[in-house]
Amino acid sequence: MNLEEYKGIYVFIEQREGEIQNVALELLGQARKLADELNDKVYAMLLGHNIADQAQSLIARGADEVIVVDAPELAEYTTEPYTQAICQIIEDRKPDSMLIGATTLGRDLGPRVSARAATGLTADCTKIEVGKNNELLMTRPAFGGNLMATIVCKNHRPQMGTVRPGVLFAMDADESRTGEVVNYEVKFNSAKFKVKLLETVKEDTDLIDITEARILVSGGRGIGNQEGFEAMDGLADVLDAEVSASRAMVDAGYIGHERQVGQTGKTVRPDLYFAFGISGAIQHVAGMEESDLIIAVNKDKDAPIFQVADLGIVGDAKQIIKKLTQQLEK
Numbered sequence: 001m002n003l004e005e006y007k008g009i010y011v012f013i014e015q016r017e018g019e020i021q022n023v024a025l026e027l028l029g030q031a032r033k034l035a036d037e038l039n040d041k042v043y044a045m046l047l048g049h050n051i052a053d054q055a056q057s058l059i060a061r062g063a064d065e066v067i068v069v070d071a072p073e074l075a076e077y078t079t080e081p082y083t084q085a086i087c088q089i090i091e092d093r094k095p096d097s098m099l100i101g102a103t104t105l106g107r108d109l110g111p112r113v114s115a116r117a118a119t120g121l122t123a124d125c126t127k128i129e130v131g132k133n134n135e136l137l138m139t140r141p142a143f144g145g146n147l148m149a150t151i152v153c154k155n156h157r158p159q160m161g162t163v164r165p166g167v168l169f170a171m172d173a174d175e176s177r178t179g180e181v182v183n184y185e186v187k188f189n190s191a192k193f194k195v196k197l198l199e200t201v202k203e204d205t206d207l208i209d210i211t212e213a214r215i216l217v218s219g220g221r222g223i224g225n226q227e228g229f230e231a232m233d234g235l236a237d238v239l240d241a242e243v244s245a246s247r248a249m250v251d252a253g254y255i256g257h258e259r260q261v262g263q264t265g266k267t268v269r270p271d272l273y274f275a276f277g278i279s280g281a282i283q284h285v286a287g288m289e290e291s292d293l294i295i296a297v298n299k300d301k302d303a304p305i306f307q308v309a310d311l312g313i314v315g316d317a318k319q320i321i322k323k324l325t326q327q328l329e330k
């Protein structure tokens, strides 16, 4: 493999029902920074059906070129058609690197593409930088979050990484940026399509995704039980916030995994994060330490959560939730 032939940072633009997901804009923002450092270009890969009208907005968000693959085969996400489309782009255009969101979809797509392209993939990166030989240094937690491993893809291209939503920063839309939109035609091998999507059933919920919430009321083992969660619900209602939790409470069955904050849950960056009865284990902190303002309540004054908190209250979480709710209601 002649590495010199490989150029450009390619970003997979995840869209759902035509709506571009925030993670794609975050990846574009980071790709722009890396490309400026490397004196290279950013290519956005927009796959789907009837999605071309979204292409221009990606230039304002950092792309130099948007590669639109518009095909009925890509109307709904299934692994094989998306993998075939991206692998054709790789074969044809020889990208130096490729970034994909570590969402449910990206975690399915990334490994499949990297295996077919016979290259490496660093999953769940928390940091991507440029190394001294212009290769990407992709950092991710290892050994249960006790170590950070920096991984380099030395001999193969593209250098691939998935990055979780909420870890990187999108750039503000700059309408003065210029770029090119190209339509790219893929020749699908439908004989390889083994999965047919028959129906999409949406989860019946009006809750906001915790990664999108501006205020999070989060509870750990210290809030005790269902009653504790009901009290947190009450506080969340007056604050117009969402409820989230540590893994201990998810494992105990009080709340769904989609509400878990941390290394094996979600990375959140709200304006305000309440941590009630959460000890502050490294795996939890990894998912919330970038919050703008952290208020922690714990009965143990030495709890590690106080090391990342902007405001710490030593006391009983349930009583403080009750008092706070009463005061805010007034």
Ligand code: FAD
Residues within 6 Å of the ligand: 144, 145, 219, 220, 221, 222, 223, 245, 246, 247, 248, 249, 260, 261, 262, 263, 264, 265, 266, 276, 277, 278, 279, 280, 281, 282, 283, 284, 287, 297, 298, 299, 300, 303, 315, 316, 317, 318
């Ligand atoms: P505990 O650690 O038991 O802490 C409870 C806290 O509540 C204590 O600090 C205690 O002082 C306080 N408390 C008790 N009673 C009260 C009261 N009445 N009022 C106020 N405070 C009180 N954890 C996550 O959260 N997210 C993850 O994504 C995650 N991923 C993991 C991945 C791996 C590979 C591993 C090994 C672990 C992971 N964990 C994760 C688990 C993590 O290590 C901790 O075990 C977990 O975060 C502890 O949850 P907790 O703080 O609610 O409970």
